[in-house]
Amino acid sequence: MKTTTFKYNKPFQLEAGGILPEIELAYQALGEINDDCSNVVWVCHAFTGSQDVEDWWQGLVGRGKLFDPDKHFIICVNVLGSHYGSTGPLSVNPETGEPYFHNFPLITIRDIVNSFDLLREHLGIHQINTCIGGSLGGQQSVEWAISQPDLIENLILIATNAQHSPWGIAFNESQRMSIEVDPTWQESHPQAGIKGMMAARATALISYRNYETYGITQARKDEPLNKPHRAMTYQRYQGEKLAQRFNAFSYYVLSQVMDSQDVGRGRGGAIQALSQIKSKTLVMGIESDALFPINEQEFLAKHIPGATFQALDSLYGHDGFLIESQLITKAIKLWQKFVKFDVNPMYDFFKGLEKKKELVV
Structure with a gap:
């Protein structure tokens, strides 16, 4: 699918106080929009994801899938700071004529959502039928629903939170430390810090999966002592894989x-x-999620008026939101049967269950 670029030629004020002289957002749109915008599905991508939602969430998006471009207008935007065409550290600063590199300003989830809103207005979208995101994408989705309460009709949040935890921040800081000790990191070129990022990704993967995942997928065999264990080669493979695209x-x-x-x-x-x-x-929360524990999703469901909560049983920990497409599709379809009502009947229908209006899928 072709990527389109939206350019905003005015200064973009950032929450932390910085300013981007201009911004570009790379996005992909699938399907045709209705006159009343009643078929708009806005997908928010996660950490190293991209605007190519058919690629990274192919279990949910595509012809014959839950979100079908023959029925829906599906849009996914590459976030500010990312690698796939939106304004980020490798972009040229129009004020200096040089790439930002280390001088790229601090941006926040709210900045990303504010940039989305500029694109939304540019496209003439006055209503979003469904906004969905997992992990970092879920953080964007819930922020948008708060900042624009009348914009999003249906909100789907997966493996995400209202506030990033000290545990999650510690994981991220450990990854940044890995990048910082790469001797090339202080250089100003696109490959700077790449070895450090490979180590960072290996650290991250431990939090994306869990003890049981590794015990099954990377189980020890009768490896000779002079050969690396499967878990060792897997960590290195994942770092190298990301280095090829980020x-x-x-x-x-x-x-x-x-x-x-x-x-x-x-x-x-x-x-x-x-x-x-x-x-x-x-x-939706994943019971085996070590990075965004399920109590964080229970908190969201408890305090969002009329929200429905669904626990998902997955071997894959946090990464289950990308992998468990069948479970997620089943839960969403069941929920959609009820949200067609003018009121949210899910509250009454499921209030007798122990887990806060939890669906059974």
């Missing part, structure tokens, strides 16, 4: 973006902020 500058910046997540900042706290959401909301 850069350390964007990785560093986006880890800070994730750390910025706090919907309660300047709003009287997270509970007060979540109470402002008007969207019909489905929250």
